[in-house]
Amino acid sequence: MRILLAGNRGYLGSVLEQSLLRDGHEVVGLDTGFFDDAPVQPREDVRRAGPDHLAGCDAVVNLAALCNDACGELSAAATHRINGHAAVRLARLAKHLGVRTYVLASSCSVYGAARSGELTERDAVAPQTAYALSKVEAEEQVLRLADAAFAPVALRFATLFGDAPSFRSDIMVNRIALTASRWGEIRMSGEGLLWRPLLHVRDAARAVRRVLDTGGTAVGGQVFNVGFPEQNHRVADVVRMACELLPDVTVTKVPAPDNRSYAVNFDKFHTAFADFTSTCTAAEGLREVVRAYRLRLRHTLEEAGTGWAGTDRREGLLARRRSGDLDADFHWNAPSPAVA
Numbered sequence: 001m002r003i004l005l006a007g008n009r010g011y012l013g014s015v016l017e018q019s020l021l022r023d024g025h026e027v028v029g030l031d032t033g034f035f036d037d038a039p040v041q042p043r044e045d046v047r048r049a050g051p052d053h054l055a056g057c058d059a060v061v062n063l064a065a066l067c068n069d070a071c072g073e074l075s076a077a078a079t080h081r082i083n084g085h086a087a088v089r090l091a092r093l094a095k096h097l098g099v100r101t102y103v104l105a106s107s108c109s110v111y112g113a114a115r116s117g118e119l120t121e122r123d124a125v126a127p128q129t130a131y132a133l134s135k136v137e138a139e140e141q142v143l144r145l146a147d148a149a150f151a152p153v154a155l156r157f158a159t160l161f162g163d164a165p166s167f168r169s170d171i172m173v174n175r176i177a178l179t180a181s182r183w184g185e186i187r188m189s190g191e192g193l194l195w196r197p198l199l200h201v202r203d204a205a206r207a208v209r210r211v212l213d214t215g216g217t218a219v220g221g222q223v224f225n226v227g228f229p230e231q232n233h234r235v236a237d238v239v240r241m242a243c244e245l246l247p248d249v250t251v252t253k254v255p256a257p258d259n260r261s262y263a264v265n266f267d268k269f270h271t272a273f274a275d276f277t278s279t280c281t282a283a284e285g286l287r288e289v290v291r292a293y294r295l296r297l298r299h300t301l302e303e304a305g306t307g308w309a310g311t312d313r314r315e316g317l318l319a320r321r322r323s324g325d326l327d328a329d330f331h332w333n334a335p336s337p338a339v340a
Helices: 011-022 076-096 128-143 172-183 201-212 235-245 267-272 282-303 313-323
Strands: 001-004 024-029 058-060 100-109 151-157 159-161 185-189 194-201 222-226 231-233 251-252
Touching: 001 128, 001 185, 011 024, 011 201, 058 201, 076 128, 076 172, 100 128, 100 201, 128 151, 128 222, 151 201, 159 251, 159 282, 172 194, 172 282, 185 235, 185 313, 194 201, 194 282, 222 267, 231 235, 235 282, 267 282, 267 313
Parallel strands: 001 024, 001 058, 058 100, 100 151, 151 222, 159 194, 185 251
Antiparallel strands: 194 231
């Protein structure tokens, strides 16, 4: 297939692109390149995607977004335009041009505050942040476009973890592994009783591949929670796993301003794709990230001092703003430089 992959330079996008190319698919990458030290492809904003990007494409995978609650707080308006309006606009354009399949990356964070039980796609969403609200709005409008010729699918991913070419330190498992490795300390919010569903970034890429392989048949117009039931964990569970991996680590409890807590049911996705199995547990993911830190990430993070550089997406965006590279709405202030 020829696939437009919006957000191909991001955390999930970098893993998915490798997988698609490895299997002989043609990938048209579209990415703003916020976190590339040097451009490896033209910087292209999903808000400005046009027909030329979709020429000859069989499918669109839209991962392009301000990628978490912390980034969304920097500008609710820009978050809505990028994560919501641009996602819907791209879907409408794809449909108009005869693209068959459109996969929208969404998030289990749409479920919001603490509730009992494992939440299914039939449960009401309760977005508490600009990021989560933007995802809900995009889902609703994109899925309404479904018809016999156009199959949009929204995938609500569990919280991702694991190593990737475009690494992120601002997600739970990765941050726990890195703070334990860098400073021998884990700072845990409160008693660590909040629930999070977890999913390795490689398994998230595999989920997208499974949808693409169907061509949207039988799943178009639907939303799916993506993850594994055994990987619903309390924060304290993951901290305990890290302490077992690195026994000399200390745990410091800090105030917990975040009350979002959700365990999620994934039966619908596993019914549609019965042989979809996990390749990496949270404990294995911690070990993987610790290894990546020791072999590859240590030098980059040490140069950042007490910070995280671009591996923390919010920190990276703020740095781009301070330097004048980006304006308040996350547009580049200078033309894209030549690609090496």
